[in-house]
Amino acid sequence: xxxxxxxxxxxxxxxxxxxxxxxxxxxxxxxxxxxxxxxxxxxxxxxxxxxxxxxxxxxxxxxxxxxxxxxxxxxxxxxxxxxxxxxxxxxxxxxxxxxxxxxxxxxxxxxxxxxxxxxxxxxxxxxxxxxxxxxxxxxxxxxxxxxxxxxxxxxxxxxxxxxxxxxxxxxxxxxxxxxxxxxxxxxxxxxxxxxxxxxxxxxxxxxxxxxxxxxxxxxxxxxxxxxxxxxxxxxxxxxxxxxxxxxxxxxxxxxxxxxxxxxxxxxxxxxxxxxxxxxxxxxxxxxxxxxxxxxxxxxxxxxxxxxxxxxxxxxxxxxxxxxxxx
Numbered sequence: 001x002x003x004x005x006x007x008x009x010x011x012x013x014x015x016x017x018x019x020x021x022x023x024x025x026x027x028x029x030x031x032x033x034x035x036x037x038x039x040x041x042x043x044x045x046x047x048x049x050x051x052x053x054x055x056x057x058x059x060x061x062x063x064x065x066x067x068x069x070x071x072x073x074x075x076x077x078x079x080x081x082x083x084x085x086x087x088x089x090x091x092x093x094x095x096x097x098x099x100x101x102x103x104x105x106x107x108x109x110x111x112x113x114x115x116x117x118x119x120x121x122x123x124x125x126x127x128x129x130x131x132x133x134x135x136x137x138x139x140x141x142x143x144x145x146x147x148x149x150x151x152x153x154x155x156x157x158x159x160x161x162x163x164x165x166x167x168x169x170x171x172x173x174x175x176x177x178x179x180x181x182x183x184x185x186x187x188x189x190x191x192x193x194x195x196x197x198x199x200x201x202x203x204x205x206x207x208x209x210x211x212x213x214x215x216x217x218x219x220x221x222x223x224x225x226x227x228x229x230x231x232x233x234x235x236x237x238x239x240x241x242x243x244x245x246x247x248x249x250x251x252x253x254x255x256x257x258x259x260x261x262x263x264x265x266x267x268x269x270x271x272x273x274x275x276x277x278x279x280x281x282x283x284x285x286x287x288x289x290x291x292x293x294x295x296x297x298x299x300x301x302x303x304x305x306x307x308x309x310x311x312x313x314x315x316x317x318x319x320x321x322x323x324x325x326x
Contacts, residue, residue: 001019001020001055001057002017002018002019002025002051002055002056002057003017003018003019003022003056003057003058003059003060003251003252003254003255004016004017004047004056004058004059004060004073004251004254004266005017005018005059005060005061005062005084005244005246005247005248005249005250005251005252005254006040006043006059006060006061006062006063006066006069006073006075006247006250007061007062007063007066007081007084007244007246007247007250008032008036008039008040008061008062008063008064008065008066008068008069009032009063009064009065009103009104009105009246010032010064010104010105010106011031011032011103011104011105011131011132011217012029012030012031012032012103012104012217012243013030013031013032013036013039013040013043013063013065014027014028014029014030014243014244014246014247015027015028015030015040015043015044015047015247016028016241016244016247016248016251017047017051017251018248018251018252018255022091022251022252022255024241024244024248026047026050026051027241027244027247028043028046028047029243029244030042030043032065036065036068036069037068037072037276037277037278037295040068040069040072040073041072041271041272041273041276042272044073044269044271044272045269045272045273047269048269048270048272051269052269053266053268053269053270056264056266057255057258057264058076058077058251058254058255058257058258058264058266059073059074059075059076059077059251059254059264059265059266060075060076060077060078060079060084060249060250060251060252060253060254060255060257061073061075061077061078061079061250062078062079062080062081062083062084062246062247062249062250063081063084063246064081066078066079066080066250067293067305067306068278068293068295068305070303071295071302071303071305072267072271072276072295073266073267073271074264074265074266074267075254075265075266076254076257076258076264076265076266077250077253077254077256077257079249079250079253081101081108081246082108082110082117082120082122083117083249083253084245084246084247084248084249084250084253085099085101085108085110085215085245085246085249086099086110086112086117086249087249087252087253088245088246088248088249088252089110089112089213089215089239089245089249090112090115091248091249091252092213092239093211093213093237094115095211096112096211096212096213097111097112097113097209097210097211097212098110098111098112098206098208098209098210098211098212098213099111099112099212099213099215100198100203100212100213100214100215100228100236101214101215101216101245102131102198102214102215102216102217102218102219102224103131103216103217103218104131104132104135104217105131105132106122106123107122107123107198107202107216108120108121108122108123108202109121109198109202109203109206109208111206111207111208111209119206119207121202121203121204121206122202123198123201123202131216131217131218133169133194134148134190134194134218134221136170137170137173137190140170140173141183141186141187143187148187148221148223149191149220149221149222149223149224150222151183151184151187152184152187152188152190152191152221152222152223153184153188153222153223153226154184155182155184155185155187155188155189156182156184156185157182157185158185158188158189158192159176159181159185159186159188159189160189160192160193161173161176161186161189161190161192161193162193169190169193169194169197173186173189173190176189187223188223188227191221191223191224191226191227192227192230192231194224194227195224195227195228195230195231196231199231208232210234210235211235211237212228212232212234212235212236212237213236213237213238213239214228214236214237214238214242215238215239215242215245216242216243216245217242217243219238219242219243220238220242220243225238271297274297274298275297275298276295276296276297277295277296278293278294278295278296279293279294279296280292280293280294280306281294283307283311283312285309285311286309288308288309290306290307290308290309291306292304292305292306292307292312292313293305293306294312
């Protein structure tokens with residue numbers, strides 16, 4: 001009996017399989033590349049080579065593309081990233097008080113007290129504190145992003161770089177290069193600038209207490225971990241599956257949901273071979289004029305989402321070939 005978790009983000013789509021003891025038995029990290037449907041299908045196709053439909057006892061989705069993924073796979077639980085990350089962290093360590101999560105396009109902080117989320121904040125506006133910014137600077141410096149942290153660890157005197165804005169940080173870094181500063185010192189200075197940006201924006205006014213978990217793809221950068229520890233004054237823990245914590249949380253939440261209904265809605269791995277397309281329309285039912293997306297499978301509507309009132313997403317879907325407008 002396995003539990004499937006799917007985390008669809010703007011940069012990556014992550015899939016994990018947990019066993020009955022909630023241990024990770026399979027994990028996939030795929031690039032979303034602007035097409036979440038294709039990414040989810042690719043992941044399911046890879047899993048289908050090793051597992052059967054009957055082995056999946058529950059399925060959950062999370063991430064910015066969780067609604068799309070839930071319609072495709074038939075999710076038992078559809079939860080936001082805050083809930084998913086908190087669930088995974090608490091399953092691993094009940095003493096976690098703070099979660100620092102930095103992904104490709106956004107970052108978030110989650111405060112946990114007595115095993116529940118007490119506060120959180122997200123940054124989806126400035127790129128200076130995200131993984132995509134580090135990717136860009138690594139490319140500019142001609143360094144593989146996988147080696148970025150190793151370069152920074154060689155720093156002897158990190159250069160202070162303005163980090164409150166992605167544009168200013170980049171121009172300041174270029175200025176420091178032109179002045180002849182050591183590359184390792186510049187890279188470590190950049191990591192410290194990102195940490196300051198995070199703490200001054202996402203973490204502003206937050207009571208950050210240990211034990212701290214550092215999650216998300218950026219947590220693989222060891223120099224970022226060191227920069228956080230230097231700024232906070234205490235140890236920061238990077239969990240083993242830091243990239244997959246959202247998907248792990250989704251799988252755990254799905255297990256809990258199925259435990260109440262005793263049956264899964266998972267539609268099977270065969271959906272990897274079907275044709276899907278997403279279409280949008282503007283609902284004219286009220287002044288909100290919600291932009292609603294509908295998913296079609298081989299020309300048949302299988303789900304809608306995006307409306308605030310549930311007029312479309314909450315209705316019983318009539319499976320008939322699409323023709324004209326709704």
